[in-house]
Amino acid sequence: MPHELESLARLLPPGRVARDVPLAPLTTFRIGGPADLLVRVTTADEMVAAIEAVRSAGVPWTILGAGANVLVGDGGVRGVVIRSEIDGIEWVDPLTLRAGAGVRTFPDLTDRTVAAGLAGLHHYVGIPSSVGGALWQNLHFLSPDRSRTCFIEEVVVGADVLTAEGERRRVDGAWFEFGYDDSVLHHSPHVVLTADFRLERAPVAELREVVRANLQWRDDRHPDLWLYPSAGSIFKKIEGIGAGRLIDQCGLKGHVHGAAQIFHKHANIIVNLGGATSAEVHALIDLARETVLRETGYELEVEIGLLGDS
Ligand SMILES: NC(=O)C1=CN([C@@H]2O[C@H](COP(=O)(O)OP(=O)(O)OC[C@H]3O[C@@H](n4cnc5c(N)ncnc54)[C@H](OP(=O)(O)O)[C@@H]3O)[C@@H](O)[C@H]2O)C=CC1
Ligand SMILES: C=C(O[C@H]1[C@H](O)[C@@H](CO)O[C@H](OP(=O)(O)OP(=O)(O)OC[C@H]2O[C@@H](n3ccc(=O)[nH]c3=O)[C@H](O)[C@@H]2O)[C@@H]1NC(C)=O)C(=O)O
Numbered sequence: 001m002p003h004e005l006e007s008l009a010r011l012l013p014p015g016r017v018a019r020d021v022p023l024a025p026l027t028t029f030r031i032g033g034p035a036d037l038l039v040r041v042t043t044a045d046e047m048v049a050a051i052e053a054v055r056s057a058g059v060p061w062t063i064l065g066a067g068a069n070v071l072v073g074d075g076g077v078r079g080v081v082i083r084s085e086i087d088g089i090e091w092v093d094p095l096t097l098r099a100g101a102g103v104r105t106f107p108d109l110t111d112r113t114v115a116a117g118l119a120g121l122h123h124y125v126g127i128p129s130s131v132g133g134a135l136w137q138n139l140h141f142l143s144p145d146r147s148r149t150c151f152i153e154e155v156v157v158g159a160d161v162l163t164a165e166g167e168r169r170r171v172d173g174a175w176f177e178f179g180y181d182d183s184v185l186h187h188s189p190h191v192v193l194t195a196d197f198r199l200e201r202a203p204v205a206e207l208r209e210v211v212r213a214n215l216q217w218r219d220d221r222h223p224d225l226w227l228y229p230s231a232g233s234i235f236k237k238i239e240g241i242g243a244g245r246l247i248d249q250c251g252l253k254g255h256v257h258g259a260a261q262i263f264h265k266h267a268n269i270i271v272n273l274g275g276a277t278s279a280e281v282h283a284l285i286d287l288a289r290e291t292v293l294r295e296t297g298y299e300l301e302v303e304i305g306l307l308g309d310s
Pocket of ligand 1: 169193
């Protein structure tokens with residue numbers, strides 16, 4: 001191990017740096033080989049120390065949040081995987097919540113804000129994500145009347161980040177250059193340490209009704225992660241058409257390859273039926289892309305992050 005990583009291991013509490021750690025249990029897909037080295041950080045200072053160590057050691061590194069939007073290759077991930085478990089939720093003022101990048105948007109932030117009668121994060125109930133992953137992908141869900149999509153960017157007012165240049169600084173929401181399934185985090189290796197969300201007062205009963213309806217909506221379409229591990233939508237949205245609808249029209253819904261399946265309720269989701277490999281999921285991705293292109297002319301683009309060696 002390079003000496004910078006030895007020093008990091010000495011700095012962190014015992015057990016937070018380990019070699020050859022299987023990543024499958026750290027993902028909602030439950031698929032993937034080991035990280036050469038896994039480092040778990042629970043504070044912003046530990047994250048900064050970890051990034052400084054991997055940068056000066058010159059080894060490849062990857063950040064993992066809730067592991068809800070990634071497919072890890074069967075060969076695992078070379079170099080260092082830093083799991084963001086940055087903790088802590090505090091009120092900056094009565095309407096502004098600050099949360100560590102490793103905090104779960106659901107259930108931690110939804111539960112806390114709904115109970116306090118604050119609107120803004122309740123839309124994202126039921127969606128697995130860390131705060132860092134939510135900013136990375138601009139977490140989104142349909143509005144209560146289903147007429148538009150709500151994005152987490154609407155409530156992000158600031159964040160503490162470690163920039164790609166190694167500077168720790170406070171940024172505002174605009175700095176993230178949010179788009180659909182997109183932010184500046186996709187394009188430069190900046191790291192989110194904490195984020196601030198500005199919320200609005202709303203009656204608790206009204207928020208609870210949105211929570212109930214959104215959970216019902218997801219339950220009707222999405223796999224229960226305990227029964228069917230998955231990573232949510234596999235392909236990017238095709239506005240007004242629907243990636244899932246195209247795959248469905250091509251007759252691929254329910255198609256099985258090994259232990260991976262194009263989910264029987266929603267064709268844009270691939271599920272792990274038990275012991276699926278990354279290679280099996282890739283085979284289904286290729287099948288869907290080739291079939292949809294041949295039969296409809298549309299090119300499907302993968303939405304999830306593909307980590308490591310397939
Ligand atoms: N709508 C839905 O039903 C679903 C939506 N999702 C979305 O997927 C995302 C899942 O989040 P999560 O599981 O936590 O992410 P993951 O653990 O899946 O990590 C995905 C990527 O997020 C980036 N990332 C994570 N934390 C940080 C951080 N602190 N700073 C910078 N980058 C970070 C990393 O990108 P890099 O490697 O480039 O550094 C990482 O590879 C959410 O945004 C959610 O919207 C997921 C499932 C279902
Ligand atoms: C699941 C995710 O995000 C979800 C998000 O939860 C919901 C609610 O906002 O809207 C999107 O789903 P979606 O179901 O609209 O996505 P698509 O797969 O493009 O489906 C569009 C439409 O196709 C139709 N459809 C879908 C699947 C199917 O098997 N058959 C079918 O006919 C449905 O009418 C559906 O409404 C996001 N998916 C994408 C790719 O943008 C994720 O990011 O992982």
